[in-house]
Amino acid sequence: MSRPDLKVSFCGFQCENPFLLAASPVSRFGEMIERAFRMGWAGAVTKSVSLAQDLPDHSLSPRFAGIGLGGSGLTAPYKGGLANIDFRIDQSVEKTMADYALLKSRYPDKFLAISLKAEFDQKQWQHLAGLATAAGADAIELCLSCPDPCGEGGSCAGGSIGQNPQSVKEVVTWVQSATYLPVMVKLSAHVANLAAIGLAAQEGGAAALTAINTLKSISGIDLATLSPFPTIEGMSAAAGLSGAAIKPIAQFCLDELAGEPSLQLQLSAAGGVTCAQDAIEFLLLGARTVQVTTQIMLEGYGLIEDLRDGLAAFMEKHRFRTVEELVGAIRPKLARSSKELSRRQQLIAQIDADLCIGCGRCYLACRDGAYQAIEFHPDRTVRVDSEKCAGCGLCRITCPVPAAIRFTAKEEHTEGSA
Amino acid sequence: MPPTVSMPNSMPPRLKGAYWEAARCLRCCDPPCNQGCPAGIDVARFIRQLSKGDVSGAADTIERDNPFGLICGWICPSEVLCQKDCTARKLGRAIDIRSLQRFAIEENRRAGSSNRFLTRPQLAEQRIVVEGQVKREAPTNVAASSGLVAVIGSGPAGLTCGLILVRLGYRVELWEKTDTIGGRLSHGIPSFRLDSAVLRSELEILASPLIIHRSRAFGMELGLDDLRRQGCQAVFLATGKWRENIPEIPGNQLIGVSTADQILTQEDWKSAGVKSAAVVGAGNAAMDVARSLLAEGVEMVHVLYRRTPKELTSWDEEREEAWQAGVIFHLLCLPVALEGDSAGRVRSIVCARTAPGPLDSSGRRSFRAVEGYSFELPVEMVVYALGYGTDCASLESQGIWVDEEGFVRVNEDLATNVDGVFAGGDLIGKGRGTVVQAVADGKRAALSIHQYLSRERRQGE
Secondary structure: OOOOEOOEEEOOEEEOOOEEEOOOHHHOOHHHHHHHHHHOOOEEEOOOEOHHHHOOOOOOOOOEEEEEOOOOOOOOOOEEEEEEOOOOOOOOHHHHHHHHHHHHHHOOOOEEEEEEOOOOOHHHHHHHHHHHHHOOOOEEEEEOOOOOOOOOOOOOHHHHHOOOHHHHHHHHHHHHHHOOOOEEEEEOOOOOOHHHHHHHHHHHOOOEEEEOOOEEEOOOEEOOOOEEOOOEOOEOOOEEEEOHHHHHHHHHHHHHHHOOOOOOOEEEEEOOOOOHHHHHHHHHHOOOEEEEOHHHHHHOOOHHHHHHHHHHHHHHHOOOOEHHHHOOOOHHHOOOOHHHOOOOOOEEEEEOOOOOOOOOHHHHHHHHHOOOOEEEOOOOOEEEOOOOOOOOOHHHHHOOOOOOEEEEEHHHHHHHHO | OOOOOOOOOOOOHHHHOHHHHHHHOOOOOOOHHHHHOOOOOOHHHHHHHHHOOOHHHHHHHHHHHOOOHHHHHHHOOHHHOOOOOOHHHHHOOOOOHHHHHHHHHHHHHHOOOOOHHHHOOOOOOEEEEEOOEEEEEOOOOHHHOOOEEEEEOOOHHHHHHHHHHHHOOOEEEEEOOOOOOOHHHOOOOOOOOOOHHHHHHHHHHHHOOOEEEOOOOOOOOOOHHHHHHOOEEEEEEOOOOOEEOOOOOOOOOOEOEEEHHHHHHOOHHHHHOOOEEEEEOOOHHHHHHHHHHHHOOOOEEEEEOOOOHHHOOOOHHHHHHHHHHOOEEEOOEEEEEEEEOOOOEEEEEEEEEEEEEEEOOOOOEEEEEEEEEEEEEEOOOEEEOOOEEOOHHHHHOOOOOEOOOOOEOOOOOOEOOOOOEEEOHHHHOOOOOOHHHHHHHHHHHHHHHHHHHHHHHHHHO
16 A cells, blocks of 8 residues: 555645644744744644734733643643733734745745734725735635734724624625635634534635634632732733643534534634644544644644654554545544433443552542442452443543553453353 | 751752652552651652642641651652652652652742741641551640650650650750760761751751750760659650671771771861772661762772672662762672781781571571682771661660660560660661651650650549
8 A cells, every 4th residue: 555645635725734833823924934844834824914913012921821730830740731822923014924925935835824813894804815815825814713802902803703603704705805815714612603603604705614713711820929820910811722621622613513514614623733643533523634833832843743654654554545535534423412322332341450550540530430349459459340330431541551441341241250 | 936947059850850750650549658658758648749739738748747858858768668669660660759858848948938847836646657557646635744854865766756745745855965966867977968058957947946955975974863853754765876886807906997987977087098998888888988988089999798789788779879989899708807017007908708608687698708718908998887786885774675686675665664764766676777767766755755644644643
């Protein structure tokens, strides 16, 4: 079998692989994006350009907060997420667009979408769309979901547009009439009915949807100073949360869009991609491209090597020849609700005595969080009570040794041990 | 208010990674680390607190059970105690608990918080680990406590016992033979193992609540009768072991022959310009001596040991550091004589090769010299580091029973044969010799003395 083909068509452009930089700090200006292109990223959605960025740079400092897992934000070694508050481009619109134009001319094979944001004002949107088109971009992404208040009066301009299907449709229509480029719309998870927003974008003439933007969040509080993070003269405010912590939510949103039968737009996923496994999951759920920010912010553009090689290895193993075959491949396996799932399958935990290190974590979890089905003996061995075990799966989640706990069918087990 | 403390500014790498290391803890059920700490520190709890960023709570957990938490964080042989059965070892490597302990307390000292054992509003329920079993003891009748207790010796056992008794409401007077408090801590721990400024400030804090009589030795001039006459109702003996073992071989009178204590506590040898030395013995003190010699410019340092690595009592880490520092180990050899030059200075040490014999009374294999098989090492200095014995005479003069190995005989409550007299620390047995065990003895003795005095008072009423 030949090497799998990672190419994928997105917004009418042939991308060399499905991996793009998301509109964010990692795509702030040409030199950064160029470095990412050289390392193998297929394309980029630029940091959102707005007319307001000509203001002198008064970006907030600090503007990021690490969201720790299993500890306080400052000390927890594992960062499950990143909160971002007020990150903006620190050069003029003119320079920014010239920068992107030069970049695109030097990398014609890379996909470049210019992201735009503005208030609910036809003139602003059409002006920006004209500039992006003139810069030679391959697509325009509309940021209708930024959780940051970016309007001049502090009103949540882009974000508030994305709350309302009617205004989404209108903005897309304005932009559509000012450019011949395909239009992508970046969505927020903070809506009651995401599919309705997607449909409105479709009616307005969009070509693709990006889901999701960051989530509104509070980044925790410094208990030494009683000030919230990130602390700015003792104060803070809500910030946009990204990274591993939001991946399950981003996947839910993608499922909502991919599962809407009348929605025909191409989908680009964003939200918590940290490794090839995450990215492949998004493709299997229905995304054609995957956008990344936070993991790059934490470990650099070199992440592309893991994504590219991991995807190729996966495709080879499962005999997918093209990314197109992969897109949405597991959709038939997602029921619309857990009520539709079978109750016939009944499993039981089996603990491999050779792999078990005797930590007793499974025992504690089962005792206090499940069915009291695991015994912990004074010699630090464990035993599963097959009568009590309900096959819930909690023990395997707590076990530090991969594959030490397996699940087998309860029926088979009782037959086998009889 | 206890005095403030000075902390070293530089932070060793293993402390910088403390939060990562704490996060590696498996938080296992019935944690083996807790059974490994003689002083009864709730090890699993303080690691969990640290992993969740609660560094103040971690220090509280450590110091509620061990007033010497910071010092143990430098020198405790954790690999044979709390880290010994760490479950994470089965995933490759035990948690570096000693460094986590030091980190938690140093961070708190930096933040201006003093030793929590002293600043707690009241004495916590005390946890003691005896043979792997965690026992908890909450002192009762505290309100009625009164009376005077004498503590002999200001090492970790004596200080711990005194501090607990003071918190229980007793008057405590502490008698120290030398002019420096701290016992073995202040006499013989080289600064590469324990920063001397940290030790000094820590001892100063711990001694602050106690009345201490310095330069008063127990025995002839200060006997049990004298203490009773002064009103002491109970006595805790924690004088340690100080008489250095020296083999009786020809040549010991030569210039250049000394003992571990002389090397570790005195300075004059440093100016002698010696280039080669033999250290006899391979325990922890011998390792400290060997490394101190190297550090002062002695180029060839030989360690002579009559047994094999199996019988070594020094801790693996100490020995490994000595190997890496350049110490040359000679196993299975026994010094039989020292040769001197015309000026009466050591010229060489003559050793016999040894071979294994039957097991001795301690269960260790004995080793005997092999006839006609010997070698001679040219050295300018010989240091005996063969361990310490008890000063039996001063104890026996007071009617206290000492066994044939030189240890004071005590029961489970650390009571000696003399009514109202308790003993602990290095005095009472093998397998001691650690700060943490001395602390554990101090705690146990304090609680026993409290029980004893409460009983006496009830009987008196």
